[in-house]
Amino acid sequence: MAEKTKSSPEQKSGTGPSGNGNQSQQKKSSGSSQDGSANKSRPRGQNSRGRRRPTARRGAPPGGRPPGGPPRRTEAAPPPSEIELPEYVTVREMAEIMHRSPIDVMKVLMNFGIMAPITQTIDYDTAAIVAEEMGVKVNPIAPEEPEEVEETVEEKAAPKTLRQRLYDATPDERLVLRPPVVTVLGHVDHGKTTLLDAIRKSNVVAGESGGITQHIGAYQAFYHDRKITFLDTPGHQAFTAMRARGAQATDIAILVVAADDGVMPQTREAIAHVQAAGVPIIVALNKVDKANANIDRVKQQLADEGLLVEEYGGDVICVPVAAKLRQGIDDLLEHVLLLADIEGFKADPTGRAIGTIIESSLDKSRGATATLLVQKGTLKQGDALVVGSIAGRVRAMFDSKGHTIVSATPSTPVEILGLPEVPTAGDTFEVMESDREARERATARAESERQRTESSARKSVSLEDVFAQMKAGQVKELRIIIKADVDGSLEPIISSLNQLSNDELRLKILHSGTGDITDSDLMLASASDAIVIGFNVPLSPAAQHSDLLNEVDVRTYKVIYELIDDVDKALKGMLEPVYEDEVLGTAEIRAIFRIPRRGNIAGCLVTDGVIQRNALVRVGRNGKILFSGKIHSLKRFQEDVNEVKAGFECGIGIEGFDDIAEGDIIEAFHKVRV
Numbered sequence: 001m002a003e004k005t006k007s008s009p010e011q012k013s014g015t016g017p018s019g020n021g022n023q024s025q026q027k028k029s030s031g032s033s034q035d036g037s038a039n040k041s042r043p044r045g046q047n048s049r050g051r052r053r054p055t056a057r058r059g060a061p062p063g064g065r066p067p068g069g070p071p072r073r074t075e076a077a078p079p080p081s082e083i084e085l086p087e088y089v090t091v092r093e094m095a096e097i098m099h100r101s102p103i104d105v106m107k108v109l110m111n112f113g114i115m116a117p118i119t120q121t122i123d124y125d126t127a128a129i130v131a132e133e134m135g136v137k138v139n140p141i142a143p144e145e146p147e148e149v150e151e152t153v154e155e156k157a158a159p160k161t162l163r164q165r166l167y168d169a170t171p172d173e174r175l176v177l178r179p180p181v182v183t184v185l186g187h188v189d190h191g192k193t194t195l196l197d198a199i200r201k202s203n204v205v206a207g208e209s210g211g212i213t214q215h216i217g218a219y220q221a222f223y224h225d226r227k228i229t230f231l232d233t234p235g236h237q238a239f240t241a242m243r244a245r246g247a248q249a250t251d252i253a254i255l256v257v258a259a260d261d262g263v264m265p266q267t268r269e270a271i272a273h274v275q276a277a278g279v280p281i282i283v284a285l286n287k288v289d290k291a292n293a294n295i296d297r298v299k300q301q302l303a304d305e306g307l308l309v310e311e312y313g314g315d316v317i318c319v320p321v322a323a324k325l326r327q328g329i330d331d332l333l334e335h336v337l338l339l340a341d342i343e344g345f346k347a348d349p350t351g352r353a354i355g356t357i358i359e360s361s362l363d364k365s366r367g368a369t370a371t372l373l374v375q376k377g378t379l380k381q382g383d384a385l386v387v388g389s390i391a392g393r394v395r396a397m398f399d400s401k402g403h404t405i406v407s408a409t410p411s412t413p414v415e416i417l418g419l420p421e422v423p424t425a426g427d428t429f430e431v432m433e434s435d436r437e438a439r440e441r442a443t444a445r446a447e448s449e450r451q452r453t454e455s456s457a458r459k460s461v462s463l464e465d466v467f468a469q470m471k472a473g474q475v476k477e478l479r480i481i482i483k484a485d486v487d488g489s490l491e492p493i494i495s496s497l498n499q500l501s502n503d504e505l506r507l508k509i510l511h512s513g514t515g516d517i518t519d520s521d522l523m524l525a526s527a528s529d530a531i532v533i534g535f536n537v538p539l540s541p542a543a544q545h546s547d548l549l550n551e552v553d554v555r556t557y558k559v560i561y562e563l564i565d566d567v568d569k570a571l572k573g574m575l576e577p578v579y580e581d582e583v584l585g586t587a588e589i590r591a592i593f594r595i596p597r598r599g600n601i602a603g604c605l606v607t608d609g610v611i612q613r614n615a616l617v618r619v620g621r622n623g624k625i626l627f628s629g630k631i632h633s634l635k636r637f638q639e640d641v642n643e644v645k646a647g648f649e650c651g652i653g654i655e656g657f658d659d660i661a662e663g664d665i666i667e668a669f670h671k672v673r674v
Contacts, residue, residue, distance in 0.1 A: 082137040085127050092118045094127055098136055108133050114637055125651070126638040128595045138596050174348045179220070179227035179411040180340035181249055181373065185274065186256035187264040191286040194323040195256055196230055199333070218358045218371050218413030219400040223333040228340075229373070229411050231358065249356045249373050251345050252336060253279045255307075256286050259293035259320070263301035265513060269520055271305050272481075272511035276528045280343070281307065282317045282335055289322040347410035352431035353379035357387060358413060360422045368419045372408075372429055379408045379431065384438045388427040389446035391438035392419035478571070479530035481521050482512040483537050489560065490514060493535060496564045500571060507567075516540040517556075522548040531555070535563060579671040581616075585609025585646065589664045593651070600658045601633070601651045604666060612643045615668040617654060627657045631668065 079099045091109070095102040102118045108130045109116045116122060122130075128138040184192045199221050219230050231250065253274045257267055274281055283302065287293060299309050299318065308314025317335050321328030355375040363369050370387070372379065379385075383394045395418035399405050408414045423429075432438040480497065484490040490512055501507045510530050511521070517534045519542040525532050526548050534556040543549070557563040591603035604611075613634040619627045633653035634641055644650040652666060 080136065082139065083131065084139050084141045085124055085131070086141045087124050088121050089124075089127055090119055090121050091116055094122070094130070098131065098134065100134065104134065105130060116638075122638045123635075123640070125593075125595050125598060125601060125633070125635070125653075128598070129593055132594075132596070140597055174350060175346040176349060178345055178347045178349075178409075179229050180251045180336060180343075180345050181229045181231065181411055182252045182254055182336060183231045183250040183279075184254045184256060185270040187258070187261070187266040187270075190256045190258040190261065190264075190267075191323045192256045195254075195284060195286060195321065195329075198323045198326045198329050199230065218373060220413065221333075223330075223337065226337060227411070228333065228336060229413055231373075231413075249358065249375070250277070250279050251343065252339055253277075253281050254284050254332075254336075255281055256284045257298055257302070258287045259285050259295055259298055260287050260290045262294070262298050263305060265515070268305055268513060269511065269524075271307060273524055275306070276479075276510055276524060280339060282319065282332070282339065283307065283309065284332055285318055285320045286323055288320040289325055289327065295320060345411075347376055349378055349409045351377045352433075353377035353383065353385075353408075354428065354430050355379070357423050357425050357427045357429060359425050362422050366417055368422045369415055369417060370419055370423050371413060371415050374408045374410050374412050374414070376410060377431065379412075379414065381406045383431045384433070384435045385429050385431045386438045386441045386445070387419065387423040387429040389442050390419055390421055390423055391432075391435070391442035393435065393438075394418050477506050477508050479508050479510050479525075479528050480567075481510050481525055481530050481532045483517050483521065483532070483534045484512075484514055485536040486514060489535055493533075493560060493563065496560075497567060500564075500568055517543055517554065519543045519546045519548070522546050522552050522554070525552040525554075533557070533563060533567075535560065581669045582672045583609065584615055584668040584670060585611050586668070587611050587644075587650070587652065587666045589660055589662055589666065590649070592660060592662065599653065600660055601635075601653050602660050602664075602666065603649065604652050605649050606644050606646050608646050609668075610643050610645050611650065611652065611666070611668045612670075613641065615670055617652075618667045618669070619654065619657065619660060620665045620667065621661065621663070626659065626664070627654070629657055630655045 080097075083097050085094065085097065089097075091105050092102050095105045098105075106116060106118070109122075109126075111133075112129070114122075114126070124140055131138045184196060186192050196219065200219055221228050221230060255267070255270060255274070257263060271281075285295060285298060288295060299312065302309060302316070302318075303312055303314075307316045309316045309318040311318070317339070319328055319332045319335055321332055323329075353374050354377060356373050358371040358373050360368070360370040379394065379397070381394050381397050385392060385394065394416050396416065397405050397408065398415045399408075400413055405414065430441070432441060482490065482493060482497075484493060494509060494512055497507055497509065510528055511524060514537075516537050517532055517539045519540065521532055522543055524530065530552075532552055532554045534554070536558055537556065539554070539556075555563075555566070557566075585606060586608045587602075587604040587606045589602045589604050593601040593603060595601055611631070611634065613631060615631050617629060617631055618625050619629075631652055632655040633651070634644065635651040636644060636648070641650070654660070654666075
């Protein structure tokens, strides 16, 4: 006999758990009676044509009756009155837990407008509504309590870079010397690629538009039978973008400075980026063969930027070169290998490979390609690997000269084929045991990234909370990037800020300069947990559209004493932010769904704008505000979504507030700092 179900307010309103139910109660009742009459009129064990149906007895062998006795009739277990469900469950699993047919569960889902096959996974909220409709009380399965592990001093320290994690996990006896990885940086057209061309003794400049590097290249060169890996970047932005993603691939930075041009704005930015990364620098003083070259002037300019060369009593190596004439190249490579010997760069060549994506692209004939730098283990052709949230397999592998190879050891750059889509430069790749493990790891990373994206963005360091972080021991140094309109403004600002340092917190100016606040400034701030301060300067168009604005605290001022006063107040814990509300959208509550131990879910129609997951909300009734809080769940059908636009229905869960009613208005908004 068919199960009778009660009419619910949700069904009458035509809105299901997702806010989009379309089946009428009359149709449901009719379907139930038809099923019931069919079951009554049909003899037990026969199908619709009167033929005997095959039956299966629980515990019986294929031959039919159980051994040692006559056939016994197996009774189905009675449906439970109360069950526990996990966060996600398939239709089949839910039916088994309730001792019901999956068809019964699918029918109730259909009545709510959800077409779900037997293998479909539904979330707890949807499953709870279905179970309640079938007369079964539902409770969530309590999550397992994580085992408490006493934190060590190292665990409380700052997050470690990829390189630190790789070496920490490797016993010292397995570490062997590896080739150094060198990044070439400098101002545009100062001769970075020409220098690499001289080192590799091959002309790559001719193939690049305008003689300016258009992509990141990774090459290996031999000197005195030793390998050196070079990364040729299109600018320091790429260098810092990789570091911001936790992948520091560089051991040594070669800063190319033209002797006839001197230190330029991009040179200063490159110095700031490399110093923030803590990478040793070798200065290649290029174009010394030109008549207007002034080596002493350039060395003095470098000293002004904090790079004191050995001739001036510092520890920065400076090598004069003429890249086009291939003069000074041997001396430069000698110093690279000498510095590598001093630093002792090592890696473990055994085991599964781990490393960094240097560059990636989509080739019309070969599909997605990626240049990888192996940093641990040995990468082999045929390896299954995961890159970020992408799983693939190394179908083919080529060295820096385009030759096919079958394996690559640490510090070796290779180009691979076999990824289903183009990965992001700076992502970490890892070799997995199998394709299945790679897919599972990629899925887990994708879910983690989705949750991170959906959660409200919080700046890693902001001027308002620096005092609290300082007291908690989280911040010992406030890093600042300063941009001003003219040098006459920049110098007194820097001088005044330096006087604010105290015993508890030190101010460190990572970079200063004149001109607009650029996306390069935001990259450096993001990678270094720094604050950007501008005086009488705007954000560049690229910076205005950068996603990093959600992560970096950017402040602009027009009066110097206000700038200094804000920083001073922040250090004393007296600075309070000022915000205003910006409305995103509104929705009207059409139905209410009660979820056991989860509270009420509002079935809504978005009437204006857009409703975003994790947005702040106000609940209004008859023109009065009842509650202000935050959205904790937003669904379409049984799927979690990031946003729902006007004209669509959805289910909204409000954190800490259940006293909602049909007709209430939900207004979503976010706060914008003034």
